[in-house]
Amino acid sequence: MERKITIEEHDLYQEDYQIRMLKANSLDGILKVGARGMNGSSYYDYDVSGKVSMKAMYERSKISGEDLKLFLTQFKAVIKEVEAYLLNIHCILLKPEYIFYEESRFFFCYYPLAAQDLWEEFHTLTEYFVRQGDYEDQECIRLVFLLHKATMEENYSLEKIMAECLKRPEKDEKVDTVEEIEEMEYDTKEHDWITEQEMGSSIMKETENLWTPVRRFLNKHKKPKWGDWDGLHIEEEEL
Structure with missing residues (x-):
């Protein structure tokens, strides 16, 4: 049975190039989306069949260092995928309830009407990592502190932060x-x-x-x- 989540916007629906691009192509790491208008509102339906949200997943467990590395690797790839199709990276939703997981893969919602800044949203997500991190995992400790502190800088480089997080720690490097x-x-x-x-x-x-x-x-x-x-x-x- 197909399972969906829906985002409703109280505004007249207008199909633009973003929706046409998403319907015509299958973007790796982006959830399939259908859009429609009804009674003066816009509805965006995302297929989440077989998937669990990040929010639900980490209510039952803590985020490990390996989880964070997997997420960062795939998030980096999704940004490049969205850019390759000339879409707006600031439309990638980063709230835990809109990030989904299935079989070692993370999936993201692309919301064409999003009015947000990706860098600000990512910093907010790092605060979630701080709260949900596994502090018995040394690699998790290293990553959450690095991510949260680095994203507090003005005009930080997401690419540089990810590269720093994903590099292999030196043997004598300590937490x-x-x-x-x-x-x-x-x-x-x-x-x-x-x-x-x-x-x-x-x-x-x-x-x-x-x-x-x-x-x-x-x-x-x-x-x-x-x-x-x-x-x-x-x-x-x-x-």
Whole structure:
């Protein structure tokens, strides 16, 4: 049975060259899409048969370093594929609920009416990677910190970041220690988590830095240094 997701836009449907290009060709890594107009609105239907969204997949598990490398490799290929057909790369949706996975392959929605910037959307996706990363996986730690920090730079190069992530680490290259992670500075205004909970007539706001849960996890699981163990007693031999 065919399974679809639909994006609705409350605007009159107009078929442009993008839809004609998508209908006439099968782009590798791009979900098949059908477009239609009805009752003054536009509908874009994506075939997701046999696939699971990134959001659903990582609600049950954590993102590993290998997962990230696979995603980056295929995302890079999709960008080139979209450009090869003279389509707009900023129409590639990067929210986890619009990225799908099946048999070691990621698939993306191309939404012709998207009004977004791909670089900003990718940075937002790296924040999702930070929250869902497997921090028992050293390669995952290396990648999420590299991705998130690098995409905070103005006018960053997506191609250079991907190349850095996908290169094979040197044997003596080490992952940032907990202490080094804690020294990293981030824009707390942009990256704070804000939780609003209504309690009677008052609203409680809790703001926590994006990296705080990560630091807590790493501190909890870091290996103790010599001399850091509580209750360690060394008896001196009487001479």
